[in-house]
Amino acid sequence: MLSKAVPYPEIHQPKACIQRIECCSNWLLVQFKTPFNGETNDLTQSRIMNNNKSILRRLATVVAITSIGISSLVQSAVQEPVKVGIMMPFSGVYAALGDAGRNGLKLALEEHAAFLHGRTIEYIELDTEARPERAPEQASSLLSQQKADFVIGPVHSGVAMGMLKVLSNQKPIMIIPNAGANAATGPLCAPNVFRTSFSAWQPSYPMGDVALKSGYKKVVTMSWNYGMGQESLDAFRESFTKGGGQVVKEILVPFPKTEFQSYITDIAAMKPDAVFVFFAGGGAVKFVKDYDAMGLKGKIPLLGSGFLTEGTLAAQGAAAEGIVTGLHYADSLDNPANIAFRQLYQQQFGKEADIYGVQGYDAGLLIAQALNATNGNTADQGALIKAMESAVIDSPRGKFHFSRSHNPIQNIYLRTVENGVNKVTGLAAEALEDPARGCKL
Amino acid sequence: MDLAIFLVQLLNGLQYGLLLFLIASGLTLVFGVMGILNLAHGSMYMVGAYLAWYFFQGTESFLFSAVISAVIALMLGVLIERTLICRMYKRNHLDQVLLTIGMIFVFNALQSLLWGNDPLGVDVPDALSGSLHLTGVVEYPVYRIFVALFCVAIAAALYFVINRTRLGMLIRAGESNREMVECLGVDISRLYTIVFGAGVMLATIAGVVAAPMASIVPGMGEHVLISCFVVVVIGGMGSIKGALVGALLVGVVDTFASVVVPDVASMIVYILMAVILLIKPQGLFSN
Numbered sequence: 001m002l003s004k005a006v007p008y009p010e011i012h013q014p015k016a017c018i019q020r021i022e023c024c025s026n027w028l029l030v031q032f033k034t035p036f037n038g039e040t041n042d043l044t045q046s047r048i049m050n051n052n053k054s055i056l057r058r059l060a061t062v063v064a065i066t067s068i069g070i071s072s073l074v075q076s077a078v079q080e081p082v083k084v085g086i087m088m089p090f091s092g093v094y095a096a097l098g099d100a101g102r103n104g105l106k107l108a109l110e111e112h113a114a115f116l117h118g119r120t121i122e123y124i125e126l127d128t129e130a131r132p133e134r135a136p137e138q139a140s141s142l143l144s145q146q147k148a149d150f151v152i153g154p155v156h157s158g159v160a161m162g163m164l165k166v167l168s169n170q171k172p173i174m175i176i177p178n179a180g181a182n183a184a185t186g187p188l189c190a191p192n193v194f195r196t197s198f199s200a201w202q203p204s205y206p207m208g209d210v211a212l213k214s215g216y217k218k219v220v221t222m223s224w225n226y227g228m229g230q231e232s233l234d235a236f237r238e239s240f241t242k243g244g245g246q247v248v249k250e251i252l253v254p255f256p257k258t259e260f261q262s263y264i265t266d267i268a269a270m271k272p273d274a275v276f277v278f279f280a281g282g283g284a285v286k287f288v289k290d291y292d293a294m295g296l297k298g299k300i301p302l303l304g305s306g307f308l309t310e311g312t313l314a315a316q317g318a319a320a321e322g323i324v325t326g327l328h329y330a331d332s333l334d335n336p337a338n339i340a341f342r343q344l345y346q347q348q349f350g351k352e353a354d355i356y357g358v359q360g361y362d363a364g365l366l367i368a369q370a371l372n373a374t375n376g377n378t379a380d381q382g383a384l385i386k387a388m389e390s391a392v393i394d395s396p397r398g399k400f401h402f403s404r405s406h407n408p409i410q411n412i413y414l415r416t417v418e419n420g421v422n423k424v425t426g427l428a429a430e431a432l433e434d435p436a437r438g439c440k441l
Numbered sequence: 442m443d444l445a446i447f448l449v450q451l452l453n454g455l456q457y458g459l460l461l462f463l464i465a466s467g468l469t470l471v472f473g474v475m476g477i478l479n480l481a482h483g484s485m486y487m488v489g490a491y492l493a494w495y496f497f498q499g500t501e502s503f504l505f506s507a508v509i510s511a512v513i514a515l516m517l518g519v520l521i522e523r524t525l526i527c528r529m530y531k532r533n534h535l536d537q538v539l540l541t542i543g544m545i546f547v548f549n550a551l552q553s554l555l556w557g558n559d560p561l562g563v564d565v566p567d568a569l570s571g572s573l574h575l576t577g578v579v580e581y582p583v584y585r586i587f588v589a590l591f592c593v594a595i596a597a598a599l600y601f602v603i604n605r606t607r608l609g610m611l612i613r614a615g616e617s618n619r620e621m622v623e624c625l626g627v628d629i630s631r632l633y634t635i636v637f638g639a640g641v642m643l644a645t646i647a648g649v650v651a652a653p654m655a656s657i658v659p660g661m662g663e664h665v666l667i668s669c670f671v672v673v674v675i676g677g678m679g680s681i682k683g684a685l686v687g688a689l690l691v692g693v694v695d696t697f698a699s700v701v702v703p704d705v706a707s708m709i710v711y712i713l714m715a716v717i718l719l720i721k722p723q724g725l726f727s728n
Binding site: 091092093095096099225251252253254256257258259261262263265266268269271281282283284285286289290293294295296299300311312314315316317 | 442443446449450453454456457549550553557558559560561562564565572574577578579580581582584585654655656657658659660661664695696697699700703706707
């Protein structure tokens with residue numbers, strides 16, 4: 001008589017906490033109302049006999065249901081969505097990188113929703129605009145107000161420094177899906193900070209050996225004058241000079257200047273054996289086109305950290321043909337994870353995946369693995385970190401795991417641009433681990 | 442640095458300077474005649490580059506996309522002036538700055554919505570795709586020489602219009618005393634519409650001709666805006682002649698500084714500006 005018309009709180013299905021409370025309170029309301037509404041019916045049938053009993057029964061049920069309600073509330077507390085803060089640039093020069101990273105992240109978490117033990121994901125997206133000065137404030141809001149479980153970001157190394165200031169050794173687990181500043185998994189490494197991309201050192205260090213093997217003795221290096229550029233050039237110089245090569249000039253262009261002509265003329269006047277550069281995005285397009293336009297292409301070989309030809313080949317066109325780069329990924333990698341990933345990405349977002357999508361995707365895989373290992377419990381940070389440290393990520397770039405400083409130990413592929421594609425011609429380095437200088441983990 | 446390389450660098454500097462002039466000329470024209478400080482001027486440069494890319498995709502004809510982009514720019518300029526800028530003439534510079542900064546955000550958002558955030562590129566038109574061999578391994582792309590000459594032609598055309606035509610006379614009159622121009626029965630608001638439309642078109646054309654040698658990326662307008670302001674401040678706000686001299690100065694100084702004193706190159710242009718302002722606080726050719 002009582003419970004038929006009553007919606008029963010469903011405990012096994014994950015539902016939002018507020019919905020549950022509403023559900024329970026509605027039910028209780030119905031319980032307390034029925035004695036008066038239902039009275040007449042009861043009385044017409046068996047006025048005296050059932051009266052006391054039914055009140056007792058109702059009371060008992062109310063108590064029982066209330067306790068179920070409470071237990072379901074406790075359950076809902078566990079089943080709150082996992083809060084994933086995203087701090088990436090969605091406007092400005094790096095907007096395309098932010099978009100791709102976010103796409104990859106969501107793709108992985110949707111694809112592996114079954115591993116999340118019933119937990120849903122709540123995204124909190126903040127546009128960093130790649131502006132370092134805003135990073136600490138945005139990171140603090142994710143830390144204190146939003147109480148995020150994970151913070152994914154950023155793209156720009158300067159922003160990473162600002163975020164680390166706030167998030168190191170705090171509750172959220174920070175996963176860096178791009179920013180390559182060596183320090184993030186070097187002197188500033190922290191137990192709760194992971195990186196699914198690379199350290200600046202990684203793609204450039206093997207290129208020194210590549211240059212030596214190609215017989216180049218005198219090389220000019222060039223980049224923007226900022227952390228990532230400087231660290232890339234240093235890594236190249238480290239292996240190149242160790243093997244007897246000479247860096248005849250290091251050119252640092254003020255960031256984000258893209259008037260490269262005078263520098264390229266300068267290079268032409270020096271006539272080195274080869275040129276090694278770090279540029280990315282729009283600057284990479286401009287540099288490669290200028291290098292070609294000034295007639296250096298084909299005369300002075302151009303080497304680079306792989307970002308020179310990532311996501312930029314369409315815009316660079318024929319000017320990019322023949323450029324040799326090293327990177328931890330190539331679109332054309334022939335492994336099942338990469339093929340499946342690229343297909344899925346294309347379906348979902350209607351465009352080709354790129355390295356930034358891969359790195360975001362791997363951040364998602366890492367979260368899914370960690371949640372799976374802890375049965376969806378995000379309260380125990382120690383357990384999460386342990387799970388992440390031992391995770392093996394089946395990445396589109398090939399399987400990798402993390403070093404003691406939480407940076408991927410990964411292959412660096414040697415690629416040459418042929419017919420508008422980065423063709424993999426071999427390994428520049430196998431399972432390369434960042435030296436993590438200054439990390440005390 | 443031997444003589445040949447020195448000359449190539451000089452050519453680099455002049456070519457960069459001429460392009461800066463093309464962008465800055467619209468900014469200084471609008472400020473000089475209308476007293477409007479248009480921070481969204483860089484956005485027009487960006488719009489030009491994106492329009493050139495967009496129409497080039499469809500037609501494969503650079504000339505066609507350049508012409509249609511310029512026409513669209515003129516209409517855009519007129520529309521903006523009639524709906525937004527016309528409300529700003531009686532208000533102070535702070536209000537103008539607020540409006541035009543807002544426009545930067547709107548244009549950036551539109552760019553992101555319409556054309557996405559990936560870096561884009563336009564091929565150099567076939568007829569201009571060759572390069573001249575200069576010295577050693579250095580070649581000079583014909584297209585860049587074309588752009589330099591094109592900018593010179595625009596400068597000459599501006600000089601002619603301003604100094605030899607009735608419209609130019611009105612512009613010059615508007616610069617020095619707008620009340621008097623109105624008293625003489627000239628429809629000043631129509632003059633303003635024409636000038637603003639022309640200013641927008643100049644920035645857009647600069648974006649179009651820069652498209653084949655630039656990378657077309659979000660935010661490209663803001664970068665160029667700063668250089669433009671340096672040019673305009675050095676030359677004297679509102680002076681076209683000043684913009685030409687300022688642009689060539691900035692182009693050449695920046696080019697040589699970046700090779701000769703690379704460590705302080707990013708400062709040199711601003712130091713130049715500061716020194717010029719110390720000597721001539723209104724800029725080189727202020728009215």
